[in-house]
Amino acid sequence: MTDGPLEWLALARGTLDRVALKRRDDAWLDTAWKDPKTRVVVVQDGRVLVTFGPSPALVFVPPGRAPDGDRWLLGVDDAGTAYFGTPGPLPAIEGAEPAGLRRVGALLGDRDSGLLTHVVALEHWHRDNRHCPRCGAETRVESAGHVRVCPADGSQHFPRVDPAVIMLVTDEADRILLARGPQWPADRRSILAGFVEPGESLEQAVAREVEEEVGLPVRDVRYLGSQPWPLPRSLMLGFMARTDGDVPLRPDPEEILDAAWYTRAELRAAIDAGELVAPGPLSIAAQLIMRWYGGELPNMPAF
Numbered sequence: 636m637t638d639g640p641l642e643w644l645a646l647a648r649g650t651l652d653r654v655a656l657k658r659r660d661d662a663w664l665d666t667a668w669k670d671p672k673t674r675v676v677v678v679q680d681g682r683v684l685v686t687f688g689p690s691p692a693l694v695f696v697p698p699g700r701a702p703d704g705d706r707w708l709l710g711v712d713d714a715g716t717a718y719f720g721t722p723g724p725l726p727a728i729e730g731a732e733p734a735g736l737r738r739v740g741a742l743l744g745d746r747d748s749g750l751l752t753h754v755v756a757l758e759h760w761h762r763d764n765r766h767c768p769r770c771g772a773e774t775r776v777e778s779a780g781h782v783r784v785c786p787a788d789g790s791q792h793f794p795r796v797d798p799a800v801i802m803l804v805t806d807e808a809d810r811i812l813l814a815r816g817p818q819w820p821a822d823r824r825s826i827l828a829g830f831v832e833p834g835e836s837l838e839q840a841v842a843r844e845v846e847e848e849v850g851l852p853v854r855d856v857r858y859l860g861s862q863p864w865p866l867p868r869s870l871m872l873g874f875m876a877r878t879d880g881d882v883p884l885r886p887d888p889e890e891i892l893d894a895a896w897y898t899r900a901e902l903r904a905a906i907d908a909g910e911l912v913a914p915g916p917l918s919i920a921a922q923l924i925m926r927w928y929g930g931e932l933p934n935m936p937a938f
């Protein structure tokens with residue numbers, strides 16, 4: 636097993652400069668919006684237009700063809716081209732079809748995967764945060780889509796992200812722990828995960844979740860990488876942790892239907908036999924498992 640951080644994460648590949656300092660520069664924003672080279676990605680219910688073929692790519696429209704309404708500045712590329720997101724009905728463009736993160740997040744190139752992740756996260760946040768959490772007044776959008784301000788009390792509200800830890804737990808024999816959640820298909824297994832609670836560090840969250848879900852104490856909690864998961868607003872923080880001795884697994888029936896240890900050979904055999912479906916490569920779970928496994932898992936779907 637390599638000892639470094641995760642090398643590739645599908646939704647952590649964005650290449651644009653987010654130019655956060657331009658978000659309040661109305662003259663710059665106005666000029667960028669009037670520039671016909673500016674590219675707009677329209678998002679509706681988590682989906683954008685994509686062309687398929689050998690390499691899937693986002694379909695942009697010039698500002699003149701974008702729906703009216705909010706304009707969210709997503710960033711600028713090396714050539715100086717600006718990219719905006721805007722919510723609204725997807726335009727009809729021949730050869731393009733709607734697709735969301737789960738379908739194309741791992742297939743798009745680095746720039747487009749980053750754009751899709753950013754615009755979907757913003758769409759979810761704006762959709763769910765129209766009113767001030769203090770007084771209930773309807774808020775207005777500022778900072779090119781990255782702040783909402785309450786006109787009644789002046790409070791500013793920034794996009795929310797919910798941190799969630801996900802951890803590959805190994806035992807003394809270097810087996811990994813895989814479990815099945817209550818809502819999952821019978822053959823689906825993955826590693827443990829859970830949301831960070833208020834007043835808790837990431838390392839404490841890892842230890843608490845493993846203890847709660849399967850009754851195991853862990854040590855050597857190590858951070859390996861992160862990726863956004865805006866479905867609707869998580870940030871997945873990947874860890875590994877170890878457990879000692881032969882502590883019996885005590886799955887919490889509320890959260891875990893069953894849990895078991897796997898060697899590499901046992902995991903390969905279970906997948907080959909069709910008894911186990913591992914997470915797809917879009918997820919950080921798959922990347923953590925592959926890092927331990929030492930390469931791609933058998934029967935890995937393309938996405």
Ligand SMILES: [Zn+2]
Nearest residue numbers: 767770785788
């Ligand atoms: Zn308010």
